[in-house]
Each structure stands twice: as C-alpha cells, then as structure tokens.
Amino acid sequence: SCYKFSHKSARFSKAEAYCNKEGGNLVSIHNKAEFDFVKTLIKNNRGRPEVLIGLNDRQSEGKWVWTDGTTTDFLDWSKHDPNNVPGDGDIVRIKKYPDEKDSKFADGDSRKNYPFVCKKIYGKKAEPILRE
Numbered sequence: 001s002c003y004k005f006s007h008k009s010a011r012f013s014k015a016e017a018y019c020n021k022e023g024g025n026l027v028s029i030h031n032k033a034e035f036d037f038v039k040t041l042i043k044n045n046r047g048r049p050e051v052l053i054g055l056n057d058r059q060s061e062g063k064w065v066w067t068d069g070t071t072t073d074f075l076d077w078s079k080h081d082p083n084n085v086p087g088d089g090d091i092v093r094i095k096k097y098p099d100e101k102d103s104k105f106a107d108g109d110s111r112k113n114y115p116f117v118c119k120k121i122y123g124k125k126a127e128p129i130l131r132e
C-alpha cells in the first residue's frame with residue numbers, strides 16, 4: 001500500500017473525498033506495525049498532534065468501520081475514548097493525550113478540520129465517495 005500525509009486540514013467527508021480523488025481512502029490501520037508506521041509518517045511531517053484516519057461510526061452508532069471497506073480488526077483506543085465527544089463523536093483521530101505514553105485512537109467531531117492520512121491499496125479500487 002501507499003500512504004500520504006496531507007498538511008492541509010479538512011473535515012472527515014472532505015478529507016475522504018480528497019483521498020478518493022487520489023485513488024485511495026482515508027487510511028485504515030490493521031495491526032500495531034501499520035499503526036507505528038502511520039505514527040512515524042505523522043512525526044516526520046512536523047508532528048501535527050491530531051490526525052484523521054478512516055475509522056468512523058457515522059452509519060451506525062458504536063459500529064466502527066473503515067472508509068476503505070476493510071475489516072475492523074485493530075482498534076487502539078485511548079482510555080478516554082470512544083466517549084462520543086467532541087461534537088458528534090462519529091470520526092476518529094490519532095491523538096496523544098498528556099496522561100498517556102503513546103498516540104491512540106480518539107473519537108471526534110466529523111465537522112472539525114484536521115490534517116489526515118490517505119492510503120491506497122494496490123490493486124484495489126477506492127470505495128466510492130461518502131455522502132454527506
């Protein structure tokens with residue numbers, strides 16, 4: 001797969017649409033090694049503290065799915081999350097809380113702008129653009 005960090009901030013649906021245009025989706029994460037890689041990518045890009053990934057429960061509250069349609073087989077929540085705040089709590093950021101050692105998954109507001117990471121899976125067509 002191919003990964004791309006965006007320095008521009010966008011809300012979830014716009015970020016996903018941007019990744020779709022590039023032939024991918026917001027990044028999905030399936031194991032610790034991949035999560036570590038994504039965190040390295042963020043660090044190398046000036047360590048923006050909160051970065052959007054493709055995980056969301058927009059369709060069904062509490063049912064976490066990736067925008068690229070891959071299986072939800074890895075979740076690394078902060079001990080504070082998911083708690084349905086801030087905002088609608090429907091999207092997920094990688095976030096480092098001051099009282100935790102590592103960056104973790106944190107649910108957040110789908111209307112708020114964040115930098116984001118796209119991922120393109122070779123030989124896989126991008127899932128269609130999300131509706132608002």
Ligand SMILES: [Ca+2]
Pocket residue numbers: 057061062084088089090091107
């Ligand atoms: Ca939610």
Ligand SMILES: [Ca+2]
Pocket residue numbers: 080081082083084085086089106107108
């Ligand atoms: Ca939260």
